Amino acid sequence: xxxxxxxxxxxxxxxxxxxxxxxxLSKSMGIEASALITxxxxxxxxxxxxxxxxxxxxxFLRDEPSAADLSEVARSVAVRxxxxxxxxxxxxxxxxxxxxxxxxxxxxxxxxAQDEDIRALENLPITNKVREVGAPRSWYxxxxxxxxxxxxxxxxxxxxxxxxxEVDPGVGVEVLIKIGDEV
Numbered sequence: 475x476x477x478x479x480x481x482x483x484x485x486x487x488x489x490x491x492x493x494x495x496x497x498x499l500s501k502s503m504g505i506e507a508s509a510l511i512t513x514x515x516x517x518x519x520x521x522x523x524x525x526x527x528x529x530x531x532x533x534f535l536r537d538e539p540s541a542a543d544l545s546e547v548a549r550s551v552a553v554r555x556x557x558x559x560x561x562x563x564x565x566x567x568x569x570x571x572x573x574x575x576x577x578x579x580x581x582x583x584x585x586x587a588q589d590e591d592i593r594a595l596e597n598l599p600i601t602n603k604v605r606e607v608g609a610p611r612s613w614y615x616x617x618x619x620x621x622x623x624x625x626x627x628x629x630x631x632x633x634x635x636x637x638x639x640e641v642d643p644g645v646g647v648e649v650l651i652k653i654g655d656e657v
Contacts, residue, residue, distance in 0.1 A: 478515035480620025486511060506558050512547050516618035516653055519544035523632040523646015525598040532595055535578040543652070599644040609657035616653070623647055 475496075476482070477489035493509035500507030512518070519541040521530040534540040534548060549568055556564035571577040582592050627633060631642035651657060 475509050475511045476514035477511055478513050478620065479617075480517070480624055481514035508554050508558055510547075510550060510554060514620050516620055517623055517647075517649050518547060520648050520650055521646060522623055522627045522649065523630075524641065524643035525600045526646040526648060528595070529598050529600065532578070532581070535572065535581050536575070537572050537578075601642075601644045613657060615651050615655045615657060618649065618651070618653055623649060 475489045475493040477484065477486050481489070483489035483492055489511045493511060497507045497509055519527070519530050521527045530540065530544065534544060549565075549572075552568045552571075553564045556567055561567055571580075582595070585592050585595065624633070627645070627647045630645040630647070631640075632646045634641055
């Protein structure tokens with residue numbers, strides 16, 4: 475469950491209340507469930523946009539260098555899922571799956587199961603039109619408006635308002651800074 479400026483639930487209290495409701499509902503249906511509350515005050519990782527996010531996810535699954543916050547949240551979610559399944563030593567299982575390449579291979583299986591060409595993972599349709607936006611002055615990043623960044627990506631064509639609206643999977647935004655960084 476996300477909370478923060480870019481999330482549906484703006485406060486941790488709202489996110490906790492909704493997460494508890496979802497967990498109770500799941501359990502009432504016989505489904506073992508759990509919830510993690512994560513921050514959405516800045517983008518998770520650096521990518522905002524379909525192909526950019528897939529590329530970033532693939533890099534993580536291949537155990538290539540990735541954004542620390544993305545890595546931490548993805549690992550936490552994976553560990554919690556394995557705990558719910560009763561897998562012993564879930565942290566070790568997650569690390570082994572990532573470092574051995576098994577996590578990436580499983581993702582490739584998911585792609586193939588949808589009748590998609592896995593070669594597309596190597597040739598994602600990312601635009602070559604890039605515009606860098608710098609800081610107007612040197613300082614430290616005090617906040618990033620995740621919702622505003624999402625709106626910019628949407629204006630570029632990365633999202634839709636209505637179900638029938640077209641999406642350009644190759645556009646998006648890469649946010650190369652985090653709160654607290656010097657710019």
